[in-house]
Amino acid sequence: MQKVIDMQWFSNLRLLLAGFLLLLVASCQSSDKASDVLSVDAQAPAGATVSPERVGEGEATIILALDLAKATRANADLADGARLAAELLGGGKVSLAIVDAAGAQLTPADKPVFYAAGPGVIPQPPAGLTPVGVSETAPAGGFAFVGSREDSLATGMRHAAPKGELVAVLVPENGPNDGSRVDAARLGSAIGGKVGVLTYGTGESGVEIIKKMGDISKIAAVGFASADRTEISRIATMLRKVSPGMLIVGNSDWTSSVAALPVLEGAVIARPDTQSAEAISERFRARYGRVPSQMALYGFDLVAVPAGIVRARGGSAVTRAQLLAPAGFRGASGSFRFRQDGRIERLLELAVIKGGRFTVAKPAEGGF
Template sequence: MFAVFKRARKATLAAAAALSALALAACDPATIGSGPTINTSKPVPVALLVPRGSAQQGDSVLAKSLENAARLAIADLDGVQIDLRVYDTAGTPEVASSAAQQALNDGARIILGPVYAEAANAAGIAARQRGVNVLAFSNNTAIAGGNVFILGPTFDNTARRLTKFAARNGKRNILIVGGNDAAGVAGRTAIQQAAAESGATITGSVGYELSQQGVINAIPTIRSEAAKADAVFLTSTTAGALPLLAQLMPEAGVDPAEKQYIGLTRWDIPSQTLSLPGVQGGWFALPDQSKVQQFSARYQATYGNAPHTIGSLAYDGIAAIGALVAAGKSDALTTAALTQGAGFQGAGGIFRLRPDGTNERGLAVATIQEQKVVVIDPAPSSFAGAGF
């Protein structure tokens, strides 16, 4: 357990440094633009930037999965022609910037990717100078804005879904429990903002250092603060503090039968998490599983293996571009078109891009009963009346 926290601390320190550096480039008001016009009677040039060539383990598999998913989406388009060109970024900002510039020189009218936040930010800066929008596969909201839109799932989106569901079900007094790292702080902020929008009340917030002893030291405070709440919202992941919290909190008297446990992250991955006593009856959000299964089955049948966890984001990007181009309008790839309120149908259900560069996804609320995932509030099929 301690080794996991030690690795997590190193990762979050690096993330915190990246966040502060990226915010400067991402929040410049001068970056806001409308995007290029296109000729919808001809194939639309789309650049796909993937982390092929990276030294990081698994990036070559991810790169291939993103390309495969994009081509699968192109095959699903009806009457829309996409000229997809793939560029390698090696997972670095420098190469990503050069790849974006090359793609623009080759005529790209929109860029899909890259994956990593700093690389996506660099590509966004290069594309901004040419008035082209970027749909990045990152979930880092620090780089969102101007001509950069992120496709990855965000804490804000999940927090809004779960706090509204909690408020509707009488769980209006919420205690936040999260790590004192960049991800924990971001999660805490997302929950606080979501609570303000949903009518829920944050009764308190308890932080902990990312170590086994840090979590143990926080338990008495969690127990004390939980007395004022009817729900405990946890920001931790299954690879981090969640397993330990799920054990220690019930043992300390924070009974999950009396205090609703809520998770900001997926509690069903890996499947071993489902056996933890503390997660039984807890709430968490996940994409429309029927859509996810359909996409996975088609991908498997086409390519002979399962898609990467985030490979479906490339499918979503092409699906959005195709839906807009199908309308036959020259402004299909402008900011106004990309941020249409109706949104798009993706591999995991409905989603839409927000003017601030972030996104909203139609999520289901699930619980764990007898070590199995049970959906208790289905994902919406449209944004009309979906409570977003």
């Protein structure tokens, strides 16, 4: 297995963060003011230009574009994670500019090396920069930063059928949580072995859906592409009646409310790595008074990756080719690498639903 590119800033992260402790304490004194950028009171009038918020004094500038007119928790968490990374890992060489996607301007002194766009933002990167979008879908010419439901389901199904046993995946045809982000053909190829990808309509009963599977005794596991709690409960209940011991595989969009369904006891889900966050969770909690969410971890890594490259090789080294390094990166959100087609590949952990809760059964691997 190829060793992950563990840039110096992350391979010894705990030591590095300890070295930045004084900086962290100083930054805590102004944390309330910095967070106000995303508060409801700080929203800018429509059409107004918002000056970029800057963190750090380095020459190389990392741009995080957010829709500051929307004071969402996702935006706040993303920005806070990015701020923390800039404060701890900038090293006097990197600065973070949090800009309003509606039209904030950089200064001539800025030397942009990396551009990331928050949820719902249409990227408008400076010339020559490859945009990274905080979504499952890659922006034009760039990369996605959020792992897909499809990848999660494929990983879970491979675990359920390690020897290529016959498995079935249920993909709804339409609806708000319809699995539309799941490419059936690509999913089947990613799982490998014998796979039956079955689509069903919202009007079909659980009995009708189960009948589509044929001889269920020959199926090793059934995967759900849906994240709709009511829909999952309806189908899984019928599935348990027909085959009580059937292994059910969920996906990374399943929430704690889905896990609380008694019928899903023992189900397996491949989800984002939760162990890697330990390296920064204590600092984040001390800085912001809350546990870092997945979005906060994304924000941290969106700064940590280019910051590590700049510190090791200079600003000119933050290139598309470098971002496509096969060995990938290891960050607070786990190990990941960018694909040529713009998608991101993340190493996932396996969780099992026990007593209505997700329990880690197998930690994510450390590298590709």
